[in-house]
Amino acid sequence: TQLLEQSPQFLSIQEGENLTVYCNSSSVFSSLQWYRQEPGEGPVLLVTVVTGGEVKKLKRLTFQFGDARKDSSLHITAAQPGDTGLYLCAGNAGGTSYGKLTFGQGTILTVHP
Amino acid sequence: DTGVSQDPRHKITKRGQNVTFRCDPISEHNRLYWYRQTLGQGPEFLTYFQNEAQLEKSRLLSDRFSAERPKGSFSTLEIQRTEQGDSAMYLCASSLGAYNEQFFGPGTRLTVL
Secondary structure (H helix, E strand, O other): OOOOEEEOOEEEEEOOOOEEEEEEOOOOOOEEEEEEEOOOOOOEEEEEEOOOOOEEEEOOEEEEEOOOOOEEEEEEOOOOHHHOEEEEEEEEEEOOEEEEEEEOOOEEEEEEO | OOOOEEEOOEEEEOOOOOEEEEEEOOOOOOEEEEEEEOOOOOOEEEEEEEOOEEEEEOOOOOOOEEEEOOOOOOEEEEEOOOOHHHOEEEEEEEEOOOOOOOEEOOOEEEEEO
């Protein structure tokens, strides 16, 4: 069974601070996706990383895929209240589990004005 | 470009009743997924369709659960003889690309009394 562990589970910061969310596994993933979810809504795809060592930037968000494709991180620079939400990482093992995403338990981020 | 839609958004039922949820994927997407999410957790995979073929089912999907995608377009998820433990958000997602980027609908919130 593949597991993705996210940390921290909760993050409460002031506007303007930086933060990093980690997503770790003992398994290799063919791709990894990050989502953001608002209460009562479905997850919204932020980014997909597929190559070990890959770094992708989306405005103030920087995503990194580990060299061994077992871990990933999300870094937010100068957080804003609009960044508040649940951040989820999800891995696709590929192969016979091609269709299935394994999700971490999520990080609840609160950015205070 | 319309996204994934789900109906109903909310369903309240009594224990023992049957419920059916519908998912309409993004029109050109051939893959469709169902997930279940409980409070404070990431989504858990339930089942996966490629076109009309159901290719993978989680062990979470007991005999009371059945899913169909009869024409390879919309899908339905039926839960028979609902139990209080079935209360959760049921999410549908669809994808097309090689890296299995999944786009989620808004979910159906099920409450079993």
